[in-house]
Amino acid sequence: MKKFFRYVPILLWVIAIAAILIGLLNTGYQFVQSRGAILCLSCMGLEENEDF
Amino acid sequence: MRIFRLRFFTQVASIFLQNSSFQFFTTKGPYTGFLKSFCSFGLNCYSCPMAWFSCPLGIIQNLFVSLRILPAKVLIPAFAYSLGLILLMSLALGRLICGWLCPFGLLQELLYRIPFYKKEIALPYGLQRYLKHLFLAFFVILLPILYLTEIGYGLLWFCKFVCPAGTLEAGYLNLILQPHFTKNIGIIFYLKTAFLFAFFILCIVDLRFFCKNICPLGLIYGIFNKYGLFRLRWSENKCTLCGVCEKICPMSLHIPKDLNSVECIRCLNCLSICPSKAISLERSLLYHPNVDLKSLTIKELKYGKK
Numbered sequence: 001m002k003k004f005f006r007y008v009p010i011l012l013w014v015i016a017i018a019a020i021l022i023g024l025l026n027t028g029y030q031f032v033q034s035r036g037a038i039l040c041l042s043c044m045g046l047e048e049n050e051d052f
Numbered sequence: 053m054r055i056f057r058l059r060f061f062t063q064v065a066s067i068f069l070q071n072s073s074f075q076f077f078t079t080k081g082p083y084t085g086f087l088k089s090f091c092s093f094g095l096n097c098y099s100c101p102m103a104w105f106s107c108p109l110g111i112i113q114n115l116f117v118s119l120r121i122l123p124a125k126v127l128i129p130a131f132a133y134s135l136g137l138i139l140l141m142s143l144a145l146g147r148l149i150c151g152w153l154c155p156f157g158l159l160q161e162l163l164y165r166i167p168f169y170k171k172e173i174a175l176p177y178g179l180q181r182y183l184k185h186l187f188l189a190f191f192v193i194l195l196p197i198l199y200l201t202e203i204g205y206g207l208l209w210f211c212k213f214v215c216p217a218g219t220l221e222a223g224y225l226n227l228i229l230q231p232h233f234t235k236n237i238g239i240i241f242y243l244k245t246a247f248l249f250a251f252f253i254l255c256i257v258d259l260r261f262f263c264k265n266i267c268p269l270g271l272i273y274g275i276f277n278k279y280g281l282f283r284l285r286w287s288e289n290k291c292t293l294c295g296v297c298e299k300i301c302p303m304s305l306h307i308p309k310d311l312n313s314v315e316c317i318r319c320l321n322c323l324s325i326c327p328s329k330a331i332s333l334e335r336s337l338l339y340h341p342n343v344d345l346k347s348l349t350i351k352e353l354k355y356g357k358k
Contacts, residue, residue: 016139023133031130036106037084043218045244046236
């Protein structure tokens with residue numbers, strides 16, 4: 001069991017890199033880009049306004 | 053003392069590197085290019101007019117909000133990419149990000165330099181250790197998934213009601229640069245402003261109060277402190293049990309038992325101050341547990357456990 005824990009970080013690295021590759025190949029990065037590119041009123045603490 | 057200066061300059065450089073998009077002054081909107089598909093280091097609001105990157109905490113909430121709306125073929129790659137990116141950052145740097153790169157971390161350290169009443173604030177009922185777990189569970193994950201507004205879309209609860217970085221970087225900066233936003237000010241803005249000033253006062257009194265008790269992003273990075281690339285190692289043979297490391301720790305940790313705990317922000321103050329060089333920074337892909345010191349502090353090691 002102790003030997004298994006020694007290799008946990010490598011397993012996590014593999015999972016992280018594989019997940020990023022899957023995301024990149026299937027345009028998952030577009031989700032991050034689209035959400036990050038908006039002027040988010042919630043984040044600013046402001047409220048939606050019909051006149052806006 | 054060199055490490056204190058190095059860390060300060062790294063923190064300042066990090067703020068400028070992450071927030072130096074001056075495109076805002078020509079387009080009147082935030083930067084929308086390719087770099088926004090990467091996450092920033094630390095709490096740095098993507099609605100800040102000068103931000104190059106996306107805030108990881110905002111992205112996590114957006115993922116959970118979209119869980120009931122987007123089709124699986126969009127959602128799965130989005131989850132894989134975003135969580136993979138955050139996992140990679142956690143493994144590569146862990147809470148070193150909090151100590152060296154987070155803009156809000158630097159702000160808290162500067163606030164603590166204001167001469168005022170200083171005290172380590174202890175929250176009651178064990179909240180000291182678990183309050184940020186509650187913020188992560190409820191404000192970042194559960195409430196964005198479970199609560200839907202009348203238009204069928206969830207809310208970014210942490211961003212909307214708590215995040216002081218968002219209020220400061222996005223709220224106030226955008227209000228200054230685009231005054232027409234003032235008509236969108238409502239009760240939530242006043243609530244967030246009250247939180248912001250409350251956090252400021254608490255950070256003046258207690259160093260990094262927000263990091264210690266509230267920040268869910270720090271908690272995410274901290275979970276991987278034990279398994280990350282950078283780990284602190286304590287050498288039992290070299291340690292003289294002087295306790296100077298515990299006195300200088302900004303997170304008030306018990307050293308050596310908390311060296312690689314969730315709370316350690318890897319400021320490396322302990323490493324640089326240790327007169328006998330008993331603490332070292334280890335870089336390894338493999339996990340090597342340190343000496344088993346689960347329930348001992350320096351004082352207990354020195355004077356025996358009572």
